[in-house]
Amino acid sequence: MIILQICYAGINIISKLAMQSGMNPLVLLTYRQIFGTLAIAPFAFFTERKTRPKITFTVLIQIFVCSLSGATGNQIFFFVGLKYTNPTISSAMANVLPAATFILAVIFRQESVRIKTKSGFAKVTGTILCVCGAMLLSFYHGHTIDLGESKIHWPYVERMIKETNPTNRQGKCVLGSVLLLLSSFAWALWFVIQARLSVKFKAPYTSTTLLCFMAFFQCGLIAVISEHNVAAWSLKSTIRLVAALYAGVVCSALTFSITSWIIQRKGPLYVSIFSPLLLIIVAILSWALLHQQLYIGTVIGSVLIIIGLYAVLWGKSKEMKLEDHHNMEKPTIEKPDGSHIIEEKDDMELQITNIK
Numbered sequence: 001m002i003i004l005q006i007c008y009a010g011i012n013i014i015s016k017l018a019m020q021s022g023m024n025p026l027v028l029l030t031y032r033q034i035f036g037t038l039a040i041a042p043f044a045f046f047t048e049r050k051t052r053p054k055i056t057f058t059v060l061i062q063i064f065v066c067s068l069s070g071a072t073g074n075q076i077f078f079f080v081g082l083k084y085t086n087p088t089i090s091s092a093m094a095n096v097l098p099a100a101t102f103i104l105a106v107i108f109r110q111e112s113v114r115i116k117t118k119s120g121f122a123k124v125t126g127t128i129l130c131v132c133g134a135m136l137l138s139f140y141h142g143h144t145i146d147l148g149e150s151k152i153h154w155p156y157v158e159r160m161i162k163e164t165n166p167t168n169r170q171g172k173c174v175l176g177s178v179l180l181l182l183s184s185f186a187w188a189l190w191f192v193i194q195a196r197l198s199v200k201f202k203a204p205y206t207s208t209t210l211l212c213f214m215a216f217f218q219c220g221l222i223a224v225i226s227e228h229n230v231a232a233w234s235l236k237s238t239i240r241l242v243a244a245l246y247a248g249v250v251c252s253a254l255t256f257s258i259t260s261w262i263i264q265r266k267g268p269l270y271v272s273i274f275s276p277l278l279l280i281i282v283a284i285l286s287w288a289l290l291h292q293q294l295y296i297g298t299v300i301g302s303v304l305i306i307i308g309l310y311a312v313l314w315g316k317s318k319e320m321k322l323e324d325h326h327n328m329e330k331p332t333i334e335k336p337d338g339s340h341i342i343e344e345k346d347d348m349e350l351q352i353t354n355i356k
Contacts, residue, residue, distance in 0.1 A: 001274040004258050009281040011251045012087035013289060015079060018243035024232050025079035026223035028243060031235070033071065033216035035248020037209055043257065044205035052203045055210075062197045063210045070190025071215035076222070077183035084176025086292055089137055091282040092302040093180035095275055098312040099130035100188035108192055119315040119322070126311025133304030138177035142296035147287055208256055272313055276306045 019025055044052075053059075082090045102123055105111035114120030201207055227233070235241040262271055279302055286292040 001262060001271065002277065004255055004262075005274055005278040005281055007250050007255050007258075008278050009087075009091070009285055011247055012082065012090055012282050013285050014239070014243045014246050016082055016087050016290070018237075018240050019079070019083045021237060021239050022232075023237075023240045023243070024223065024227045025083050026076065026219060026226055027233055028240075028247065029075050029079050030216065030219045030223045031244035032075070032247035032252065033212050033219055035245055036252030037212040037216060037248075039249045039253030040205060040209045040212060040256065043253070044203070044209045048203045048206050052206050053201055055201075055206075059197070059201045060210070062193065062200075063207055064214055066190055066193050066197060066207075067211045067214040067218060069186050069193060071211055072218040072222075073186035074183050074190060075215075076219070077179045077186055081176040081179030081183060084172040085180065087282045087286050087290070088279070088292065088294070088298060088302075089173075089177060090180055091279040092137055092298070092305055093134060093177065093184060095279065095302075095305045095309045096130045096134050096181065096184045097187055097275075098272060098309055098316070099127040100184045101191050102127055102312060102316075104185070104188045104192050114319075119319040122311045122315030122318070126308040126313075126315065129304050129308030129311065131308075133301040133306075133308060134177070134181050136297055136301035136304065138174055138181070140297035140301070141173075142300075144293045144295055145299065147294060149291075204260055208252075212252060272309070276309065279306070 015025075015028060018028060078090065081093075102111065106113055112120075113124060115124050197207065198204070235244060259271060283294065287294065
């Protein structure tokens with residue numbers, strides 16, 4: 001999980017440098033999808049060719065919708081938001097995801113609020129704290145925190161900082177923060193849709209390959225419409241090539257494989273607990289490499305989001321334990337292979353529980 005957070009920190013820093021060099025975020029995103037497709041496809045072919053369910057038209061439609069929200073919408077909002085803000089704010093906003101998922105799950109009636117219970121109260125309180133923290137990040141900076149000057153001097157970065165136009169910085173930062181918040185909600189919407197897809201189509205590598213491939217055409221179409229200059233698609237610049245390859249191979253293929261392996265052994269909550277570590281790593285790297293200042297508003301907003309994150313996770317963990325205890329008392333249905341299933345689940349993360 002620590003390696004995973006370092007990988008995600010890398011995409012925040014490298015992508016920011018690529019966009020500061022003039023790379024269009026939509027072009028970067030298009031390259032990410034095609035490189036991600038090429039990197040994940042071998043895993044899908046060799047690990048799921050014998051167990052892959054039939055790919056029906058309904059499954060393709062669901063994957064298409066997943067690609068619109070989880071890849072195209074989420075990543076367009078994220079990369080454009082990152083362009084207008086900085087890696088520290090983008091990492092902090094990512095911690096809003098559990099709260100955003102809870103809100104959408106309630107809207108789609110896949111979860112109930114149950115505010116009178118401890119778990120329900122924790123999730124509602126955590127969601128409110130996350131939203132307050134996100135608002136603080138968006139609209140308040142405050143005084144800078146004196147951390148001293150980094151002794152790491154990267155000539156390329158120093159040249160990019162001098163060439164960056166600071167005009168209307170505050171207005172763009174607010175817009176970027178709003179886009180990052182929308183990115184979290186688009187990602188949460190993908191969770192809601194993916195929860196249903198994963199029950200019908202249990203081939204995660206294949207579905208991810210198809211998702212990235214569809215997103216390549218979606219992002220490519222939007223990028224071509226917005227960017228007509230052929231030179232903007234060039235990867236001759238080293239930082240642009242590294243950013244495109246890193247985003248596709250590391251942050252789409254490698255991190256997906258690691259996350260799937262960890263979730264299988266430790267569960268989804270274990271993965272979520274480590275997300276604030278990304279914020280710490282990115283804040284340190286931004287100060288050391290990009291010479292970015294840290295503001296009081298950024299720190300307070302980030303702390304509120306992290307407290308809200310753990311409140312939502314605590315409530316979710318307590319709810320899952322109660323749900324598991326309740327399911328153990330229910331009659332199970334025996335399958336031909338000797339396993340049992342419990343149906344009638346309302347929680348989007350626990351729609352079917354397999355008990356050996």
